[in-house]
Amino acid sequence: MSNAAAGCDVCRIHADAALAPLECHRGPRWIVRHHAPPAPIAGWAFLCAVRHVQGPADLDDAEAAGFGRALRAASRAVRSATGCDRVYAIAFGQGAPHLHVHLVPRFDAEPGTAAWKVADWYRAVERGERAPADAARVHETVARLRAVLCSEPPE
Ligand SMILES: [Zn+2]
Numbered sequence: 001m002s003n004a005a006a007g008c009d010v011c012r013i014h015a016d017a018a019l020a021p022l023e024c025h026r027g028p029r030w031i032v033r034h035h036a037p038p039a040p041i042a043g044w045a046f047l048c049a050v051r052h053v054q055g056p057a058d059l060d061d062a063e064a065a066g067f068g069r070a071l072r073a074a075s076r077a078v079r080s081a082t083g084c085d086r087v088y089a090i091a092f093g094q095g096a097p098h099l100h101v102h103l104v105p106r107f108d109a110e111p112g113t114a115a116w117k118v119a120d121w122y123r124a125v126e127r128g129e130r131a132p133a134d135a136a137r138v139h140e141t142v143a144r145l146r147a148v149l150c151s152e153p154p155e
Contacts (some may be wrong), residue, residue, distance in 0.1 A: 005052035010098035014048070024077070024145040026050075029063050030070040030154045032077065034142050038132030040125040041105055041113065042141045043082035047074040047089075047154065049099040055091065056099065070154035071101065077152070078103045081144035088118065 005011045013019055014031060025032040028050065035044040047070055053059060059067060075087040084105035091101045106113045112121050124130035 004097070008052055008098050009096040010048055010100050011052050014050070021139075022142060024142055025074075025149040025154060027153055027155045029066055030074075032074045032145065032149055032154060034138060034145065037135065037138075038125050039138050040118075040122045040130075040132065042133040042137040043078050043084065043105040043145075044133070045074065045078050045103045045145065047071060047101040047103060052098050054097045054099065055093045059099075066155045073149065073152045073154040074101075074103055077145050077148040078105055080148045081141050 013033070013036070019033075019036060022034040022036060023031065024034060024045065031046075031048045031050055033046050033048065035046065049059070049063060051060075051063070053063070056064070056067065071089060075089060078084065078087045082105040085108045086106040088104040088106055089101050090104065091099065093099060104113070104118055106118070111117065121130065125132050
């Protein structure tokens with residue numbers, strides 16, 4: 001592990017056996033995992049590079065070639081597992097300098113999940129002002145994500 005990777009929260013999460021129940025897929029280049037508690041919404045997942053790499057600009061050729069397919073597969077899995085209407089893909093890489101694309105289920109029937117409002121939702125859960133997703137529902141969603149990702153793995 002490089003010095004940068006040693007201090008990286010995403011690398012730490014990927015190596016933490018206690019968080020393995022939230023992992024939905026692990027391939028040679030991509031990991032899909034559910035948001036750790038408190039999860040803002042059941043189905044809020046991440047597509048993460050296995051390698052410690054800050055963002056798309058730093059992907060190697062093989063990672064770059066597979067990124068679109070991995071993003072499609074993970075997004076389809078979130079849509080299928082949650083029944084949401086859309087899946088947002090957001091990557092800042094600010095909290096941890098390791099590519100982790102937030103895959104956010106967007107429900108037409110829930111206006112609070114629309115566009116930037118979902119950021120307010122996220123922060124309200126983080127501050128304890130809004131209840132997080134139900135743990136049993138998260139558990140079921142992880143099982144569904146795993147099943148879908150088995151049939152179309154992101155690599
Ligand atoms: Zn890392």
